[in-house]
Amino acid sequence: MADAADHRAVARVLRSAPSVVIGSHVDPDGDAVGSCLGLARALDRARIPCEVVLASGLSVPTTYAFLPGADRFRDPATVAAPAVFVALDSPELRRLGAAEDLARSASTIVMIDHHPDAVPEGHVNVFDSTAAATGCLVWELLAHLDVTADAEIASCLYTALLTDTGRFSYSNTTPDALRTAAAMVEAGADPSGLFVATYENRSAAAQRLIGLTLERITPVNGGLVAYSWVTAEDFASTGALPEEAENLIDHVRALRGVDVVLLAKTDGKTVKGSLRAKTDTDVGAVARRFGGGGHRAAAGFTFAGDLDSLLAEMLPHLPGGGR
């Protein structure tokens, strides 16, 4: 649980705000989108005027387009400087991408985040690295805003929690996380419907892309690490959309006996890499070494070079790699 005094401070700021804008990090995931929409709906209920902006791209990723309110995201360039900007799930303001300037133009900046490396750049900050998702911190905030969760809020925040725990599979699946999930279901979130919408909504093209990824799985470092990859051409040949590769790494993870898995998306010049730890290896530390970031169990980075160069540089730093 985050400090109640911090939540109260945020509630005070929001309640007296003539205008609020909510945003999250670039390449929004389920926690980013769900937390933004959950908080926006909560502010609606509390009659606090608010808007939601996207840090990158023109529309919300289709995976999360089913969430209630997903059509309310706006381009930050078209939004006026607000009294209050709430940055969600963003450990630093620069992670807000195209929305960073808008955030800095606000009279008051609020940061609500659960990343362990969050930097307190807001005037008011709610940081709690024990929270499984930023969505859980927004959930806690509701009581301080005197808002009772409805099914829409609960659905957005359950999706945030569901995705940030890897469907209750990562080490952040704490008793608190599960109890918060229970309360969200009680408030109207539909676990089965939200699971289906998030994880069982693949196009035929995405199924083919998964097939390719499964075929290419390559164990290295004495079997402690496995990697696979998809290329720009794969997207063209299967018809899969880039965002349909978001959970590809889960399929690589499923190989027996590996500590760490790496999924590389490459155009031959750069690699966008995702790392997942199945044991307590800190892949966040490895990602940071390569200019990226993330959590102990789930992290990402961008590498300037091709896949072979990346493997040559990164494998020594992973289990079984000798460093």
Added chain:
Amino acid sequence: MADAADHRAVARVLRSAPSVVIGSHVDPDGDAVGSCLGLARALDRARIPCEVVLASGLSVPTTYAFLPGADRFRDPATVAAPAVFVALDSPELRRLGAAEDLARSASTIVMIDHHPDAVPEGHVNVFDSTAAATGCLVWELLAHLDVTADAEIASCLYTALLTDTGRFSYSNTTPDALRTAAAMVEAGADPSGLFVATYENRSAAAQRLIGLTLERITPVNGGLVAYSWVTAEDFASTGALPEEAENLIDHVRALRGVDVVLLAKTDGKTVKGSLRAKTDTDVGAVARRFGGGGHRAAAGFTFAGDLDSLLAEMLPHLPGGGR
């Protein structure tokens, strides 16, 4: 919650029993294996002598061989008639397969089950179709046995709950189920480790089998149903074990827009079919029509005939099939 009086009656029977044998249904799944081992360990802790038997096969499915106590399952033919037999997750005693005679030889039969169609054939029965898993009913029983859950018990029963809710994805993922999961984690179950052991422990052969299954997915009934299949030869060519096909249907399920999916395992003469509903279609009713059984959202059956014959007979009874 099951009726506390029923739990008390079971606890009374068990506490005075000179010998207890625990068993579950044929083709044991995670709830069967987890509930048996969780209860056995609880009886150990309560100093009640007990044994655990397998209803089919010579050893526990390798998927669940990691569970604490998995090596204690015995062949029912080698076990003497007990004072008390506890049938878990078996809606009828005939589902106990090779252990049915042993159950019927007991002075007192106890049935603990969550299937909606459970038949009260025991002298004492704990039935609760609102329980997400039989493992949850065993969890409730602990208090009546004055047993505090340890990490072993919690791990077995969490695995029962995890698998019977399809990793918290089926419609039985109730607030109670999630709160019970939270309590199990508090008692020492490791959600991440148990998820990895259960779902992310695939052999390279199993990965190839999944690839085949993904390639063969075929939408029918106007896109409301999709099926895929694996043959006896596929197991030979990939090297996958039959039990490695247990969760194959989850990959078929993931296709967008389908209400029901069917996975067929066939040797050309018979089909072992699994059905899953992604909406509120009752596939249990369809399975029962074909001599099988199960829940609304997850069911199975065996069909005498080849895949084409099965499809000709079954598709009309599924969504979009016109009946």
